[in-house]
Amino acid sequence: MIRALRPRKNSLRRDTAKTLRRCIRLPVAVLAAVLAAAPVSAQAPPARVVSLALCADQMLIALADPRQIASLSYRATDPAMSFYAAEAESYPHAARSAESVIRLRPDLVMVDSATPAATRDLLIRLGYRLADVDPVANIDGAITQIEAIADLLGQHERGAALAQLVASARFQAYDANWGLTAAYVRRRGFVAGETELVSDILRVIGLNNAGDALVGREGGYLTLEQLVAAPPDFLIVPDADPAIVDQGVAFLEHPALIALFPPERRIELPERLTACGGPSLPEAIRLLGSEFRRVRP
Numbered sequence: 001m002i003r004a005l006r007p008r009k010n011s012l013r014r015d016t017a018k019t020l021r022r023c024i025r026l027p028v029a030v031l032a033a034v035l036a037a038a039p040v041s042a043q044a045p046p047a048r049v050v051s052l053a054l055c056a057d058q059m060l061i062a063l064a065d066p067r068q069i070a071s072l073s074y075r076a077t078d079p080a081m082s083f084y085a086a087e088a089e090s091y092p093h094a095a096r097s098a099e100s101v102i103r104l105r106p107d108l109v110m111v112d113s114a115t116p117a118a119t120r121d122l123l124i125r126l127g128y129r130l131a132d133v134d135p136v137a138n139i140d141g142a143i144t145q146i147e148a149i150a151d152l153l154g155q156h157e158r159g160a161a162l163a164q165l166v167a168s169a170r171f172q173a174y175d176a177n178w179g180l181t182a183a184y185v186r187r188r189g190f191v192a193g194e195t196e197l198v199s200d201i202l203r204v205i206g207l208n209n210a211g212d213a214l215v216g217r218e219g220g221y222l223t224l225e226q227l228v229a230a231p232p233d234f235l236i237v238p239d240a241d242p243a244i245v246d247q248g249v250a251f252l253e254h255p256a257l258i259a260l261f262p263p264e265r266r267i268e269l270p271e272r273l274t275a276c277g278g279p280s281l282p283e284a285i286r287l288l289g290s291e292f293r294r295v296r297p
Helices: 012-023 028-036 054-063 098-104 117-125 139-152 156-173 197-204 211-215 224-229 247-253 255-260 281-295
Strands: 002-005 049-051 069-071 108-111 130-133 180-186 207-209 234-237 266-268
Touching: 049 054, 054 108, 054 130, 054 139, 054 156, 069 098, 098 117, 108 117, 117 130, 130 139, 139 156, 139 197, 156 281, 180 197, 180 211, 197 207, 197 281, 224 255, 234 281, 247 255, 266 281
Parallel strands: 049 069, 049 108, 108 130, 180 207, 180 234, 234 266
Antiparallel strands: 002 130
């Protein structure tokens, strides 16, 4: 979901000075800009938006007018995690700290649960308007979030179109439950639980998430021995042929797992398609459905 965060009612200039001393030291030029900043009307669509969140990056590229995007986050061009990594190169994409936000003088800042508390608190105290883009656990939540962010940006029609695209992808992919299980296992053996969006995507194509039985509803790490002892019907991995760059990736390429899950029992689903519940969802549903048709009995 998305939640708007507003400045507190106490004195802005007194809190500004106190917070600056506590949290961050700003250059003189930036400090002058901070003291000149004023809260923005909550009614007007924002003209300059800065994102500090990976999922907000993708929502902005999909929904905002390009002129509204003052900067995406520094993670926006990461091809492993960002669905719009190539498109993000066309926009400023260095937002990371409170300092970087303040220099851009936005009228809306998009954050998430990974944004440091000190950064969020400082921006709120300085009068900046924040929108908190929380993770979503299912496709219905993703559709609601798309519509909410589009309305916040003053882009209702674009939001309705993207929401319809996601809903159509789910409807077209839906199949009867095959009674088969799959575990989405990422580096170092982290298994997605029921509370992750990928679980709902699995359900759409007729697979049951084995994560609950393996590690619990919230997901978590498991050992190689646990996975071998109670294997699901299919193993879903972010990369079917990864480069072994560290022990985290090597977990998925262990000989025991290669033997237990040959290509006909492995399904590739890149993290850039499942990390966020926005414009990547139709492609995630399409790819997972295609891969399942390839391997299903």
